[in-house]
Amino acid sequence: MVALAIVALALPALMFALQQQLDATGYLRDKSIAHAVAANKLAEVRILALASATLPEDRESGVVTMAGREWYWWLRSELTEVPLFYRLEIAVALGEDDEQSPLYSLVAFLPADLEAELEVPLE
Numbered sequence: 001m002v003a004l005a006i007v008a009l010a011l012p013a014l015m016f017a018l019q020q021q022l023d024a025t026g027y028l029r030d031k032s033i034a035h036a037v038a039a040n041k042l043a044e045v046r047i048l049a050l051a052s053a054t055l056p057e058d059r060e061s062g063v064v065t066m067a068g069r070e071w072y073w074w075l076r077s078e079l080t081e082v083p084l085f086y087r088l089e090i091a092v093a094l095g096e097d098d099e100q101s102p103l104y105s106l107v108a109f110l111p112a113d114l115e116a117e118l119e120v121p122l123e
Contacts, residue, residue, distance in 0.1 A: 034092040034104035037064055037071045041090050042108055045075070050114045055086050061099075074099050084112040 041064075049055045060075040074091045087109055091102035 030094065031103050033067050033069075034071065034094075034102070035106070037066055037073060037092045038090045038104055038106035040064070040066075041073055041075065041092075042088070042106060045088065046110070046114065049110070053114075055088075055110060055112065055114075063096075069094065072096050072098070074102075080109065086110050086112060 045056060056075060056077050058077060060077075062073055064071050064073065072093050072095065076089045076091075078087050079085070080087050087107065090106045090108075091099060092104045092106075093099065093102040
């Protein structure tokens, strides 16, 4: 009877701990995918900026599908205190209304002249 009481008390605690582990795994999966979405968007911005010789200005947003789910992204671009350098912030979330609390946020600094970035002196 004592053993049954111990099992009855331990089993719910074990189930609760297992549920917390599963929730954390799902969160890490979502955060990893959000990172990939942000990195892809940054690569896209760099390629388009190289092709058009202009960086995006102010704000952009959109939706992309990855891993069978829709991901919302917001890009904010602004000039820095350093002349001809831009600060880009890409925020990614699962919900359209989650811009203020994204799953992942990526910050990058890009020169206004992206071709100069490609000209690396060889020694």
